[in-house]
Amino acid sequence: MAPPHPGHPPTLADVAAGAGVSKGTASLALSGADGPSAATRARVADVAARLGYRANRPATLLARRRTHLLGVVMQVRSGYHAELVDHVQAAAEVAGYEMVLSPVTRTHDEERAVTTLLDGRCEALLLLGPELAVRRLEELAARRPVVAVGRRTSARAVDVVRSADDDGVALVVEHLAALGHRELALVGGGSGAIARDRRRGFERAGARTGTRGRLVAGGTTEEAGAAAVRSLLRTPGRADLPTALLAQTDLVALGVLDALADVGLAVPGDVSVTGYDDSPLARLRRVDLTSVDQGAQAQAVAAVTAAVERLDGGRTTRAEVVLGPRLVVRGSSGPPRSAAAGRPRGD
Amino acid sequence: MAPPHPGHPPTLADVAAGAGVSKGTASLALSGADGPSAATRARVADVAARLGYRANRPATLLARRRTHLLGVVMQVRSGYHAELVDHVQAAAEVAGYEMVLSPVTRTHDEERAVTTLLDGRCEALLLLGPELAVRRLEELAARRPVVAVGRRTSARAVDVVRSADDDGVALVVEHLAALGHRELALVGGGSGAIARDRRRGFERAGARTGTRGRLVAGGTTEEAGAAAVRSLLRTPGRADLPTALLAQTDLVALGVLDALADVGLAVPGDVSVTGYDDSPLARLRRVDLTSVDQGAQAQAVAAVTAAVERLDGGRTTRAEVVLGPRLVVRGSSGPPRSAAAGRPRGD
DNA sequence: CTCGTCTGTTGAACCGGTTTGAGGATCGGC
């Protein structure tokens, strides 16, 4: 059966006509709402299938009171965001929502990405690692639920889902201390909330485990990690160099690994190295980096839940969900030479 | 000025009322179409700005004859797709279109991704590395322009944008031959169009350069690459092992590198290794892999162009754009030992 | 002074759905 308007897809009116009912009845029948009799329902469904009818999305969105759309702003190049999106998609579906993606690219900044979602009538905004100003976040939150994922913010009315960065670093410190390390260094400064948390976790865990920790300035790139190592090596008194380096991110850890290789230091023989994020990179056998998993799935679920609670649950108070990170031990961390003296390892 | 309907965003009617004109005039004024006088135009723009008016996207899409939407189906986890998307976004904007993203995730397969885009009234479909059946592709292409990016397809009416896989592999073979390699192996079989092309390029370039090439079965994962190396090493007559291994993808190359490291073979000292895709992985210093850049930006531009030609240019014939790949030489390839020793080639 | 043009603006139709109040059948109860 060809559609009544050649070239154009069939509309609800076509289905209704084909089934001998009104548009209204056809709509009810297709949406599964009660009202139409079983016979009518079947007839409409049948005609719709034969015609290959599909509801016009914009029309549906316009007509419905609610859109049930969750807008997600992601950094398209970020592997971590990709992972989150994957799980958000699934979680949204379970909650009866649809996810709409708005990528941040070179030509499309975060502000534009958000605008696109708002124009599209998304009911809530999930921002992955947002970098918008606090003021802007608050403006947005005044209009609809906003959830910041993976990054702390002081913006009122903005829900936050993140993992406990201090605990994450503490896990690493404890792991290294248990291996016998006494001299640690945290690579990666920065003034952001994340960096601050990690530093605090580092210091507290250091005190708890009786290890000595120092901080080395570093950024968020591979090169920054390499530079940090070089600066460490320039420091006089090479004898008491740290035996373990904790990098802020897996990428930074890669830079650290490279710089160590350049000067002939073995990992983990001479120095143990750890990353953060447990990105696909860390899992590569060639990298094999001890890292911290922030739990993408749990974060995704929590973010969707937070949005849905505001939309359907009537919550109006700010929520901050802090998830426990998980240590993933791989080959880049091991006992220091001093501790290994009695227990040599072969390679 | 507060919106006239508290809780709801202002509509065009509100703007029109505020400016003392009809909805029709307000629409014309805001869209920049000619008709309204300069004074009216300014007044409407002013009121719209004061009210914070933004057009309701679904309504606009519904009302307009054309949506100017380009739907893109991507593998959300693929770094290469992310790169493509980035450039497609930019190219679409230049062409006066908007990109809509539909990710393929664990719970959302390619078919669903496509359906979402069709329901959303996208005017054309750009499928990145599509794996839909040829029949399905043809069905889709019968409804609207479809462009397959990065993967050949025999589907009629489907435009294809890809890079010349045979030429890409040939570039690598020539590079290695110039370095002095005489015994090569291509890791990665498979029956797909891509694998076939690469194999052909390998064989032809082998003949041209006088190198001896063999094929080693392999998949598309890191593990497959490692397995291929192990099988090679099991082969008797280790003396005439290949001095260079060409992996199908960068990921496979990583597996190859790992397996070689496991048995203590140096790269590129004992064996040269190359990848394909020039992914971010290959660029990591720790990996530093000679690879082939498929030109994401050029592919993106070509894909958007193909779609726009069909939509606005009236093209109805099938287009297949084959772009020239580019060799990126890094540290994983170098002269073979034998070249230094001047060992004659034998068989 | 009349007519034709041109410029701006209007009002209504339309896009394709959803929602709802009203009304027609059908049926059981009395």
Next chain:
DNA sequence: GCCGATCCTCAAACCGGTTCAACAGACGAG
């Protein structure tokens, strides 16, 4: 046989824009 309840269905209003035929008013020409 009449009445009210129950069950379906319908027609119309509505969502918020875009588009266009029709028209009012200003203006210049004849």
